[in-house]
Amino acid sequence: MKGVFGARITAVALAVALVAAAALALFAVLGANGAVARTGPLTVHAGLEAPPSPFVRANGLYDGKGGKAQLEARISGAMTGPLSPVAVKSGDGKLVVYNTWHELRAVDGERSFSAQGIGDGDVLGVPELRVYDGSGHDELLARGAYSAAWRADGAIAFVEATQPEFRAGGNYEGRVVVRQSIRGRNVAWIKEPAHYVVYGWAGDRLLVYRVGLGEKLELLVADTPGRVRPLADGSAIALSPDATRVAVLDQEATNVRVLDVATGRELAWLDVTTATPALRWVSYSGSWAGDHIVTPASAGLAVFHTGPSSLELEQVLSLDRAQFPVGVQQPRFADDDGNDISATVDIPPSASGGAVSFFIKCDRITRSCERGAAAPAKDWLRPVEQEGGTP
Amino acid sequence: MRARLAVVATLAAVALTLPSPSLAYPTWFEFARHSNTFSTLTMVWQIGAGWYGTQSWRAGSGVSTDACWVGHGWLPTGYYDLKGHWDNYNAAIAGRVFYLQDKQCWNGTWRTQLFVHSEETAAQGQYCPTAGDDPYCWEGDNDYYSNGCIKLARGGNPSDLRLMHDGWHAKSGDGRHGNFTIGSWLYVHD
Numbered sequence: 001m002k003g004v005f006g007a008r009i010t011a012v013a014l015a016v017a018l019v020a021a022a023a024l025a026l027f028a029v030l031g032a033n034g035a036v037a038r039t040g041p042l043t044v045h046a047g048l049e050a051p052p053s054p055f056v057r058a059n060g061l062y063d064g065k066g067g068k069a070q071l072e073a074r075i076s077g078a079m080t081g082p083l084s085p086v087a088v089k090s091g092d093g094k095l096v097v098y099n100t101w102h103e104l105r106a107v108d109g110e111r112s113f114s115a116q117g118i119g120d121g122d123v124l125g126v127p128e129l130r131v132y133d134g135s136g137h138d139e140l141l142a143r144g145a146y147s148a149a150w151r152a153d154g155a156i157a158f159v160e161a162t163q164p165e166f167r168a169g170g171n172y173e174g175r176v177v178v179r180q181s182i183r184g185r186n187v188a189w190i191k192e193p194a195h196y197v198v199y200g201w202a203g204d205r206l207l208v209y210r211v212g213l214g215e216k217l218e219l220l221v222a223d224t225p226g227r228v229r230p231l232a233d234g235s236a237i238a239l240s241p242d243a244t245r246v247a248v249l250d251q252e253a254t255n256v257r258v259l260d261v262a263t264g265r266e267l268a269w270l271d272v273t274t275a276t277p278a279l280r281w282v283s284y285s286g287s288w289a290g291d292h293i294v295t296p297a298s299a300g301l302a303v304f305h306t307g308p309s310s311l312e313l314e315q316v317l318s319l320d321r322a323q324f325p326v327g328v329q330q331p332r333f334a335d336d337d338g339n340d341i342s343a344t345v346d347i348p349p350s351a352s353g354g355a356v357s358f359f360i361k362c363d364r365i366t367r368s369c370e371r372g373a374a375a376p377a378k379d380w381l382r383p384v385e386q387e388g389g390t391p
Numbered sequence: 392m393r394a395r396l397a398v399v400a401t402l403a404a405v406a407l408t409l410p411s412p413s414l415a416y417p418t419w420f421e422f423a424r425h426s427n428t429f430s431t432l433t434m435v436w437q438i439g440a441g442w443y444g445t446q447s448w449r450a451g452s453g454v455s456t457d458a459c460w461v462g463h464g465w466l467p468t469g470y471y472d473l474k475g476h477w478d479n480y481n482a483a484i485a486g487r488v489f490y491l492q493d494k495q496c497w498n499g500t501w502r503t504q505l506f507v508h509s510e511e512t513a514a515q516g517q518y519c520p521t522a523g524d525d526p527y528c529w530e531g532d533n534d535y536y537s538n539g540c541i542k543l544a545r546g547g548n549p550s551d552l553r554l555m556h557d558g559w560h561a562k563s564g565d566g567r568h569g570n571f572t573i574g575s576w577l578y579v580h581d
Contacts, residue, residue, distance in 0.1 A: 081461035081500040101499060109495045112470035114574030169474060169492070169572075171504070195503070213483045213504050215462040215538040235462065252524060252536065253454045253463065281454050283463055298455075326457035326464075346459065348497055355497040377459075377498040 037339075037364050039277055039316045042300060044323070044360060048372035051359045052334070052342045052383035054096075056087045057375055061096060061132060061384070072130060072138040075380040076101035079127045079146040079159075079172070082285050082329045083197045083209060083217075083235075085385040090150045095131050095182065096384055097141060097148040097156065102126045104165070113168050120169030127166065129158055131182050141182055144174070147198040149206070155180050157189065157206050159196045171195065176208050176222065189222045199236050202243045202261045207236060217284075219248060221261060231264055232257070235284035237295045240306075247293050247304070247311075253281035256304065258311055268311035272302070275313040289333035294341055296327050301341065303364060317341075317364060328360065332383065339365055346377055357381040415564025416444070420507075422579045424465060427453050428535035432507070432543065434555065436562040446558055448551040451535025451542045459496040462538040466505065466579050467496040473576035476568055478556075479513045484540070485527060486511035487556045491577060502539055507577070509545040509552040510534050517545070 053064020061069040077086040078101040087098040103125045108116060118124070129141040129148050141148070141156075144164025149157045161174035176190035176198060189206055190196065199207040199219070206222040219232045237247040237256065245267065247258050258268040272279040279297050286295025292314070293304040300319035305312045319327060324345055331343035342361045349355040355377035362369035375381040416436035423431045432450035437443055453465030474490040489507040496502060512518050512527045519528035529545035536542075544551040560566055565573070 076499055078495070078499045078501055081459055081496075083461050107495060109467065109497070110469040112472045112575040113492050114472045114572065115470060120572065166501075172501075211462065211504070214506055214508070214540045215502070215504055216483050217462045217538070251538065252533075283455065283460070326455060326460075329460075346457065346498065348458070357498075380498065 037303065037315045038367075039318075040367050041318045041320070042362055042367050042369050044319070044362075044369040044371050046371055048359060048361055048370035050361075051372050052332070052361075054089070054384045055359070055382065056098060056384060057381045058379040061087070061098075069132065069134070069136070071098065071132055073098075073100040073102070073128065075099065075382070076127075077380055077382070078125070079166075080197050084147040084149070084199055084285075085330070086380055086382050088148055088150055088385045090154060090156075091152045092154065095133055095150075097129055097131050097150070097158075097182075099146050099148070100128045100130055102128055118168045120167075122168045123165040124168055125166050126164050127161070139182075142186075147196075149198050149200045151178075151201045151204070155184075156182060157198050157201065159198055160186060162193050176206070178206070178225070187225055189225045190220070190228050191226065200239060202239055202246065205261055207231070207239070207246065207261075209235070216251065219246075221264075229264070231259060231261070237282070237284055237286045238288035238293050240288050241290070247286075247288065247295075247306075249282060249284055253283060254279075256282060256311060258306060267309050268306065270304070270311045270313065272297070272313060277313075277316050279313070279316065285330045287330075287332045289336075289338045292333065292338045294331045294333060296329065296331060296343075298327075300324070300327055301331055301343070301362075301364075303341075315364060317362065317367060330382070334361060339363060342383070344382055345371070347374075359383075414561075416562050418559065418563035418565075419575065420577045422450065422452070422466065422541055422577060424452070424456070424468070424579065424581050427451055427456065427465060428532055430465075430541075432541060432555065434558050434562065444562070446554070448543055448555060449535070450551075452537055453539050454536050458502070459498050459500045461500060461502065464496075464502075464539060466539060466541060467494045467502055468579050468581065469494060470575040471577040471579065473571075473573040475570040475572075476559075478568055479515070480508075481513035483526070484508050485513040486515045487552055489559075489576075505540050507541040507543070507555075509543050509550070511545050511552070 055062050056075045059071045059074045089096050105124050127146040129145045131141045132138045144161035145158050147159050157178045159174045160177045173193040177186040195211040197209040208220045210218045217235045221231045222228045232248040234250040239246050254273050256270045281298045282302050283296040299316050301317040303315040305314040328343035334340035334342040346357050356374040357377050358374045359372040360369045418436040421433045428451045430450050431447050433447040435445050455464045457464040458467040472492040476489050480488040491505045493503045510529045517528050519525050
C-alpha cells in the first residue's frame with residue numbers, strides 16, 4: 001500500500017510541476033511577444049527620439065535620422081485635412097508627392113469674408129501637388145490639384161480641379177485623374193465634376209471620397225476609367241494589407257463594416273456603441289496590419305481584431321482629454337507585431353498658446369507612449385505615407 | 392371708377408415709401424461651443440443702442456471637437472457670412488436651411504458646404520421609414536451630431552428649427568430666400 005501511495009504522490013507532484021512549468025512558459029511567451037493587450041489609459045511622457053521616418057514639416061522632408069531635404073513649397077493639407085495623407089512616397093521609394101496651398105490672399109479665420117472685403121468669386125489660393133525626387137529636384141506635378149496616391153506600378157492618381165483657383169463663395173469641384181507616370185497625360189477616371197478626395201489604391205482599383213453638402217462623405221470605387229460605383233456611405237478606416245478588403249465607417253461614426261472591395265459585399269460588422277467597452281465614435285484614416293486595425297476613437301484609440309468574417313473590438317487605449325482635447329490623427333502600426341502605434345497629435349489653440357502638433361509612439365501592451373517635440377500646427381507635421389498611398 | 396383707381400394707386404405709393412416691416416432689427420446668431428450635442432445657438436437682435444433681445448436653443452455640431460477634422464469635427468470659431476437661405480431645400484440636407492461661408496480651421500484646413508439645419512424633408516415634414524436613424528427624421532438627441540453643420544431639433548411643436556427660422560424672418564424683417572449674402576451673420580465661439 002505504502003508503495004502505491006508513494007507513487008501516486010510522486011505522480012501528482014510531477015503533474016503540478018508540469019502545469020506550473022507550462023503556465024510559466026505561457027506567461028513568458030505572452031509577455032515576450034506582446035499578446036496581452038488590455039484596455040486602459042495611456043501614459044504619455046516626453047522623449048520620443050525616433051519619429052516616424054520619413055516625415056514632413058513646413059518645407060522640410062526629414063529622414064528621421066537627422067537628414068533634411070528642402071522642399072520648394074510648404075506642406076499643407078488645406079483641401080483634405082486628415083482624409084488623405086499630405087505626402088506619399090512612391091513604391092520604388094524614389095519620389096515623394098506632397099500637397100501644398102499657394103495662398104493668393106491672406107484670410108483671417110476669425111473674421112468673415114465680408115468683413116475682410118472678400119467678395120464672392122474672389123480668388124483665395126490654389127492647391128498644388130509637387131514631386132520631390134530625392135536628389136534635390138522638386139517640380140510641380142499639377143496646379144489646382146490635391147490628394148495623390150501612387151499605384152504599385154508608378155501611376156499616380158489625384159484630384160484635378162475644374163478651375164485651379166479656390167474662390168470665396170464657390171464650390172471647389174474637380175475630377176479624378178490618373179497619370180501613368182508623373183509626366184504622363186491625365187486620364188480621367190471620374191469625369192463628373194464634384195468635390196472629391198483620393199483615398200488610395202486598392203490594388204488596381206481606386207478608392208475616392210465624394211464630399212457632399214454638409215461634408216457628407218461617400219466612398220466610391222473606380223474599377224477602371226469611367227467605371228465608378230458607390231462602396232459605402234461614410235468614410236474609410238483602413239485597407240487590408242492585401243488590398244482586398246476595406247474597413248469603412250458610417251455617417252454616424254458608430255458602425256464599422258469590413259467590405260470586399262471587388263464586390264462591395266459585407267464581411268463583418270460591429271456597432272462600437274454596443275461593444276465592450278462601448279465607444280461613442282471612431283473615425284477614419286486608421287491603419288491595418290495583420291489581423292489588427294487601429295483608428296482614432298472617442299476615448300483615444302481603438303484596436304480591432306479582424307477575421308475572415310468577424311470583427312471585434314480588442315482594445316481601447318484612452319487618452320487624458322485635458323492633455324489631448326481632440327485626440328490623435330492617422331494612427332499607424334509601427335512594428336511587424338502590431339504592438340507599437342505611432343500617430344500625430346494636434347492641440348488646438350488656447351489662451352495659453354497657438355495650435356501645435358507632435359508625434360507620439362505608443363506600446364499598446366505596456367500602454368505607455370513617448371511624445372516628440374511640438375511644431376506649430378500650420379507646419380503640418382505628418383509622416384510620409386509609404387508605397388501605394390494607402391492611408 | 393377713376394377715383395377708386397387713384398385712391399388705390401396713392402395707397403400703394405404710400406405703402407412703398409413706408410419702412411417695411413415696421414419692426415426690423417439688426418439680427419445675427421451666436422453659436423457657443425460646449426459639446427457636440429449640447430451647445431447653444433442664440434439669436435440676437437439689436438433693439439436700440441446697447442439694447443439687445445436674445446433667444447437661445449440647444450444645438451449640436453460635429454462628432455468630434457476637432458474643428459480641423461473634415462466631415463467629423465465641429466465648426467471652426469470665427470464669424471461667418473450667410474450665403475443663402477431656403478425653405479424647401481431638396482438635397483442630402485433638406486427643408487429649412489441656412490448656408491454658411493467656407494471657413495479655415497486653425498491649421499488651414501478648409502471646412503466647406505456647411506449649414507444650419509435640422510432633419511426634415513424638403514416639404515418640412517418628417518420621413519421616418521425605419522426603426523433606425525433616418526436622415527429626414529428627428530429621432531432624438533443623437534441627431535444633434537453632424538458632420539460639421541449646426542443642427543437644431545425638429546421635435547416638439549413648435550420645433551426649435553421653426554422658432555429659429557420664423558424668429559429670423561420676424562426679427563430681421565428679411566424675407567429673402569435663395570442665394571444672397573449677409574455679412575457676419577453667425578459668430579462661433581467657445
